[in-house]
Amino acid sequence: MxxxxxxxxxxxxxxxxxxxxxxxxxxxxxxxxxxxxxxxxxxxxxxxxxxxxxxxxxxxxxxxxxxxxxxxxxxxxxxxxxPAIEEVYLSQQRKVLERVRMKYAEGEGLQLTADGAFNSRGYNALFGKVLLVDLKTKLILHTEVLHRSETNGNSSLMEQEGLRRLLRWLISKGWTIASLTMDRNL
Known part of the structure; x- marks a missing residue:
């Protein structure tokens, strides 16, 4: 400094x-x-x-x-x-979504995978992050970051809540899902 x-x-x-x-x-x-x-x-x-x-x-x-x-x-x-960070993020996200749209035929559902990660091991994580990835393009479509307080203090439920939010986000964008692969924690 x-x-x-x-x-x-x-x-x-x-x-x-x-x-x-x-x-x-x-x-x-x-x-x-x-x-x-x-x-x-x-x-x-x-x-x-x-x-x-x-x-x-x-x-x-x-x-x-x-x-x-x-x-x-x-x-x-x-x-x-x-504001600048959000603008760049949303711009990049639009580009990713356009690339994914070009990869799929009209009306074809997405082939997705989802997984979560935490800031610490075990069942005492404060933050959790859930990723949604398209399998055809291998691009991350969206992420959700959650604080333990958003799941009534239960860090093991953060991954499930993150997936719920990701699926709501997909539906709001008008996407359909052909397959969703995830680990046993979800």
Whole structure:
């Protein structure tokens, strides 16, 4: 992150005027109240766009004995970027769905597979993700991410609820299903 060094100059006046500073990066905006440095902004954006959890990044920085951005700074930039991320995601999803449409004949149902993954092993996962994949094109059509609280605190039901949501999504898009392959957990 941007290192900021402040020191007292022995030849200058005491008080605020006696402090000098050196910043490791230029500020993104040149005025007194903005303290955003480009490296910090890029770090927050990288965490946002890659899906890396903030606490994992903070733990990594602590292990390396590095100063790190605050979670409020990260959330500030996430809120700024969220509309752009959603726009890119929906654009990519439209392209994927068009490619899948071209692969199937008129009225032919989709051949799908679905599977879930959790952020921890066992029956105590906090988050669950369920993927819906087209078998002909081998493209991911849609994902659903669930928090344990959405299934009354029962993490083993997250995969089933995710599949329900995926199937509702497919129906809302006007797709028909010829086959659906899944593991025994669903």
């Amino acid at each position: 941007a290192s900021v060094v402040r020191y007292r100059c022995p030849r200058c006046f005491f008080g605020r005027a006696g402090f000098k500073g050196c910043e490791g990066q230029c500020r993104t905006v040149q005025h007194q109240h903005e303290k955003s440095f480009p490296g910090n902004v890029l770090c927050a954006l990288a965490a946002t766009t890659t899906g890396t959890r903030f606490n994992e990044l903070r733990r990594w920085a602590k292990q390396k004995r590095l100063e790190f951005i605050s979670d409020s700074f990260c959330w500030k930039w996430f809120k700024c970027c969220k």
